[in-house]
Amino acid sequence: MAGKGGQTVGYHYLMTIVAGIGRGPVDELHEIAVGEKTVIKDHFCDTGPFVINEPELFGGEGKEGGIQGGFYVNMGAAEQVLPPAQNVVIGSKPVRSVTVPDIKQDMGGLVSEFRGFVSVVFDGLVASMNPYLKEWKFRVRRHRAGWFNNNCWYEAKAPIYLANGEIHAMNPAHIVYECLTNPEWGKGEDPASIDENSFIYAANLFCSESFGLCIKWNRQGDVDDFIETICDHVGALVYMDRVTGKYVLKVLRGDYDPQTIPHFDLDSGLLSIVEDDSGSSEQVNEIIVKGFDPRTRQQFEVRAQNIAAWQAHGGPISRTIEHPGLSTTDLGGRVAQRELLAQSPGLKKFRLEFDRRAWQLTPGAVIRISSSRNNISNLVVRLGKITEGATGSGKIMAGALEDVFAMPETSFNEVATSTWTPPITDPSVAPAERLIELGYRDLYRILGPGDLAAANPDDTSIGALAVSPGSGSFLYDLASQADGETDFEINQSLDYTGSATLVDPVGALDTVLNLNNLFAIDEESVDQMVMVDDELMWLSAFDTVTGLATVVRGCGDTIPAPHAALSRLWVVDDDIGTDGRTYLNGERVNARVLPRTSSRVLPLADAALLTADMIGRQARPYPPADVRVSGTSIYTLTGEHVEPVLSWSHRDRIIQEDQPVGHLDASIGPEQGVSYTVRVFDLSGNLVRQETDILGTSWTYTNAMQTTDSPPSVVRMELDAARDGISSWQRYSFPVFLRSGYGFGYGLNYGGA
Numbered sequence: 142m143a144g145k146g147g148q149t150v151g152y153h154y155l156m157t158i159v160a161g162i163g164r165g166p167v168d169e170l171h172e173i174a175v176g177e178k179t180v181i182k183d184h185f186c187d188t189g190p191f192v193i194n195e196p197e198l199f200g201g202e203g204k205e206g207g208i209q210g211g212f213y214v215n216m217g218a219a220e221q222v223l224p225p226a227q228n229v230v231i232g233s234k235p236v237r238s239v240t241v242p243d244i245k246q247d248m249g250g251l252v253s254e255f256r257g258f259v260s261v262v263f264d265g266l267v268a269s270m271n272p273y274l275k276e277w278k279f280r281v282r283r284h285r286a287g288w289f290n291n292n293c294w295y296e297a298k299a300p301i302y303l304a305n306g307e308i309h310a311m312n313p314a315h316i317v318y319e320c321l322t323n324p325e326w327g328k329g330e331d332p333a334s335i336d337e338n339s340f341i342y343a344a345n346l347f348c349s350e351s352f353g354l355c356i357k358w359n360r361q362g363d364v365d366d367f368i369e370t371i372c373d374h375v376g377a378l379v380y381m382d383r384v385t386g387k388y389v390l391k392v393l394r395g396d397y398d399p400q401t402i403p404h405f406d407l408d409s410g411l412l413s414i415v416e417d418d419s420g421s422s423e424q425v426n427e428i429i430v431k432g433f434d435p436r437t438r439q440q441f442e443v444r445a446q447n448i449a450a451w452q453a454h455g456g457p458i459s460r461t462i463e464h465p466g467l468s469t470t471d472l473g474g475r476v477a478q479r480e481l482l483a484q485s486p487g488l489k490k491f492r493l494e495f496d497r498r499a500w501q502l503t504p505g506a507v508i509r510i511s512s513s514r515n516n517i518s519n520l521v522v523r524l525g526k527i528t529e530g531a532t533g534s535g536k537i538m539a540g541a542l543e544d545v546f547a548m549p550e551t552s553f554n555e556v557a558t559s560t561w562t563p564p565i566t567d568p569s570v571a572p573a574e575r576l577i578e579l580g581y582r583d584l585y586r587i588l589g590p591g592d593l594a595a596a597n598p599d600d601t602s603i604g605a606l607a608v609s610p611g612s613g614s615f616l617y618d619l620a621s622q623a624d625g626e627t628d629f630e631i632n633q634s635l636d637y638t639g640s641a642t643l644v645d646p647v648g649a650l651d652t653v654l655n656l657n658n659l660f661a662i663d664e665e666s667v668d669q670m671v672m673v674d675d676e677l678m679w680l681s682a683f684d685t686v687t688g689l690a691t692v693v694r695g696c697g698d699t700i701p702a703p704h705a706a707l708s709r710l711w712v713v714d715d716d717i718g719t720d721g722r723t724y725l726n727g728e729r730v731n732a733r734v735l736p737r738t739s740s741r742v743l744p745l746a747d748a749a750l751l752t753a754d755m756i757g758r759q760a761r762p763y764p765p766a767d768v769r770v771s772g773t774s775i776y777t778l779t780g781e782h783v784e785p786v787l788s789w790s791h792r793d794r795i796i797q798e799d800q801p802v803g804h805l806d807a808s809i810g811p812e813q814g815v816s817y818t819v820r821v822f823d824l825s826g827n828l829v830r831q832e833t834d835i836l837g838t839s840w841t842y843t844n845a846m847q848t849t850d851s852p853p854s855v856v857r858m859e860l861d862a863a864r865d866g867i868s869s870w871q872r873y874s875f876p877v878f879l880r881s882g883y884g885f886g887y888g889l890n891y892g893g894a
Contacts, residue, residue: 151270153206153235157242158263160277163357164326165217165259167283168309173212173261174438176275178740180208189213190229190241193265197742201618202235202269203633209236210265216286217258231265233745234631239265280435284311289323294332298344301353307436308468310353313375314344314390320368321379321388327364336387343390347375355435356466374466376479378505391505395544399509399521403502406511410498412536414515417490425484426450427459430477432467443470445477460484488543491522494530495537502527502537507544568736568743571617573608573640573709576732576751580870581759581794582670582677582697583717590798593759599726601755605718606672606711607734608660609637618735618742621720624728629745632720634737639666639712643673644688649701649776650804654690654710656683662712669714670696670801673704675871679801680712695804698763698794700871701776726757756870762815762862763797764869765789765838766804775875785877787819787860788839808838812864820859821850829853833863847879854880 162170170185173193180195190211198207211229215221226243241264245252259281267274284299293299294315301310318340320327347353352375358367368379378391405411426447433440451457462480467473482488493510495502502508506524511517522541530536579602584593587602605619617637620629639662644655654673656662663685671680671692679693690710695701711717724730733748767790768775771782792802793810802809819840821830829850832840847853856879861872 151202152272153202153266154268154272155210155236155239155266156264157247158261158267158277159244160261160263160279162259162261162279162281164287165215165257166286167216167259167281168286169282170214170259170261170279171282171309172280174278174280175208175267177278177438185214188215188224190224190227192229192231193263194231194233195741196233196235196266197737198740199268199275200739201633201737201742202631204269205271206235206266206269208266209233210239210263210267211241212261212263213241215255215260215262217256217260219256221254221256223254229264234628235269236266278438282309284309284315288319289325294318294322295341295344298348301348301351303351303353303469303472304436308353308355310355310468312344312347313352313354313371313377314340314347316354316356316371317368317377317379317390320364320371326360330388334387336382336385336389339389339391343377343392346392346394346396352472353468354466355433355468371466374464374476376476380504382503384501389503391503393505393523397507399519402507402509402521404509404511404519405495405499407513410495411510411512412494412496414510414512414517415492416515417492417540424450425458425460425481426454427457428477428481428484429459429461430467430473430480431461431463431465432470432473433465434470435468441470441473443473443477445474445481447481483542489520490543491541493522493524493539493541495539497535497537499537499539502539510541568614568738568741569610570743570748571607571610571637571734571736573606574734574749574751575606575709575711576730576753577604577606578602578753578755578758579604579717579719580698581761581763582797582799583713584759585799586714587719596723596759598760599757600723601726601728601757601759602719602723603730603732603753603755604713605635605720605732605734605751606638606640606713606716607635607718607736608640610736613738614736616737617718618737619718619720620733620735620745620748621722622731623722623724624730629731629733630720630722631735632718635718636716637661638716638718641688641690641710643704643706643708643710646706647704649703650694650774652692652694654692656688656690656710659685659688661716662710666712669712672711672713673708674702675699676702676704677713679803693801693803695766696801697797698758698761698870700764700766700873701804724755726755726760728755729753730755757867758870761867761870762812762864763792763794764862764871764873765817765860766792766802766806768860768873768875770875770877775873778875778877781878781880783879784841784843785858785879786839786841787858789817789860791815791838792862811862814864815862816864818859818861818863818868821853822857822859823850823853824855824857826857829856842877842879852879854878 172182173180178198181193190213192211193208196207196209199205209231213224223245226240228238228240230238244262285293285296298312299315301312303310321330322332354374372378376393380389382389428445430443431440502524504527509519509521511519521544523544525540527539607617616634619632619635622629640660641656641662642658644657647654667680667683669680671678677697677699679696680690681693682691730753732751733745735743735748769788770778770785791808791811793812795812796809817835819832820828823829857876859872859874862869
């Protein structure tokens with residue numbers, strides 16, 4: 142088993158939070174955000190308990206922690222009883238489980254059941270390292286719930302779904318109806334005093350227009366003002382009918398036939414027309430509508446412009462209208478167009494006087510007017526406020542405006558958005574990753590010579606190599622697990638590894654590599670160790686324009702080897718990730734690379750499982766270098782060698798330390814106690830000779846030996862180093878032709894090695 146020590150560098154902060162959200166009940170709690178970051182989003186329609194498991198939301202243990210715990214949702218129903226304490230299993234560190242408390246019991250004394258308002262009770266981790274709480278926000282949805290006596294009016298049309306169902310808005314007709322009739326917080330009007338047909342017509346119209354609102358009302362405000370705010374959003378009027386005495390909801394739309402609407406002239410009840418130019422100096426050519434998107438918790442702006450009027454005035458004359466209940470830019474654009482038409486230059490306003498023949502006219506009604514005195518013929522106008530004249534005069538006065546109140550079905554306005562692009566918050570898997578056992582040179586750089594010399598020879602360590610999945614992830618966590626462990630230990634905030642791929646295949650002694658798919662590799666990577674497959678190379682030069690890299694081959698405890706095109710090169714000197722743990726020789730270690738963004742870490746289950754079998758690499762002697770047969774490198778060997786003389790150079794891991802000693806460099810060492818072993822195999826793979834405890838730098842396969850070995854014509858030889866019963870991590874294996882003849886030497890002599 143691996144061991145690990147540590148020291149206290151900070152604390153986790155856990156607490157119980159009781160949050161009152163607003164009047165209840167509501168249909169659902171949909172989202173909880175902390176510090177402007179979403180911690181959970183779902184359809185929470187009952188009490189729970191529910192689990193929040195975002196320990197990395199603010200950077201995890203290395204920064205400000207995250208949110209982990211359980212919570213209840215108390216909807217606030219009339220019969221609500223607060224739930225008892227209950228244990229909630231979270232399942233991952235640092236908080237594996239919590240007990241969401243019984244609030245009444247914890248508070249003691251007389252405590253209500255929290256009826257009539259929505260509340261959330263949370264218990265668990267709220268921060269790490271930093272004891273200051275971040276702001277909590279709750280997104281709730283209400284359209285059918287919370288009506289007086291649980292009796293939702295016209296229930297089928299109460300919700301209006303926007304943005305492909307992501308936004309659950311409420312029908313404006315229902316909002317106005319409830320404000321008028323609710324006896325607890327509204328005006329308390331008798332439902333019988335509501336002109337239900339007008340409200341049903343409006344509710345159906347708003348549904349067909351996808352015109353729902355997401356808006357809150359604070360009880361500090363007056364309910365009549367709130368009704369007016371709703372009407373301003375949707376282009377409607379609420380008035381009391383003078384005939385029926387009922388409240389009417391009149392939606393101002395172009396839903397009429399100009400040929401069938403009432404017509405008034407000087408012979409049919411119209412007494413006078415006075416043109417009202419009071420607003421001519423305030424005519425605008427640009428409308429800016431501000432709304433609020435509950436999904437992003439951000440305000441947005443949409444602009445509508447009258448280009449002709451803009452040019453006529455030599456620039457914009459803008460008016461900004463805030464409609465916080467508009468939740469999509471599409472709605473904002475349609476409302477902006479509506480308001481622009483209503484306030485554009487050229488629209489005429491009038492003050493009209495009628496006799497009693499106009500007694501049935503209502504606010505919002507559309508009529509035609511004609512007057513030879515005013516050169517007006519069949520002008521369609523929309524009535525505004527209607528007042529009665531002095532007693533006995535028989536006059537009816539009304540404001541009027543040329544009608545432009547048809548609601549656009551679509552918007553083509555460009556949304557005014559910021560050029561800032563929000564950072565990616567959802568991590569993805571690393572596109573390339575690898576787990577290795579660290580060698581002596583790696584540990585020398587990490588631990589230093591003193592600690593490495595004192596280390597147990599059986600101690601081993603792992604190294605992780607990973608490429609970033611994208612610009613939103615600059616660090617990763619390394620989760621590791623030794624034999625017998627059930628959980629992964631997390632080492633946080635490791636740097637990604639510089640990397641590239643080979644364009645072309647390379648031979649064992651090639652020193653120029655053509656690279657592409659570069660990641661974090663540039664001129665600063667020069668004079669560092671790189672690794673391709675299992676071979677270490679020293680990067681001595683790199684051209685970022687051509688992608689050509691010059692390397693020294695076969696460094697450290699590795700030997701030169703050919704590599705295929707698309708093989709991956711890693712810059713291992715400074716960007717190899719470790720978990721700070723030690724393992725025993727013979728253990729199998731599992732690991733997962735967990736890319737990290739500004740607020741998330743890839744879930745453990747989503748990461749690929751990497752494994753490495755510990756073989757005690759750091760304690761093994763280095764293999765010999767520059768191996769030759771009768772003076773020729775084994776990588777360029779041709780022809781026959783009747784009595785082949787093997788020669789090599791010494792290598793010494795202790796003396797070499799972290800220096801870049803390549804395959805062709807002169808002898809260093811040997812390390813104390815090191816000897817060499819040569820093995821000879823026939824064509825069938827049978828071991829025919831093994832020579833051990835060779836202390837020099839050469840060995841000859843004599844004719845006498847060959848005769849004893851029966852005599853082979855072609856052999857495969859192996860060469861490695863040994864010390865204290867353990868051999869080098871890598872060994873050489875190469876063919877040698879002892880004697881030729883047409884059948885024996887043809888392929889070698891004419892085809893190359």
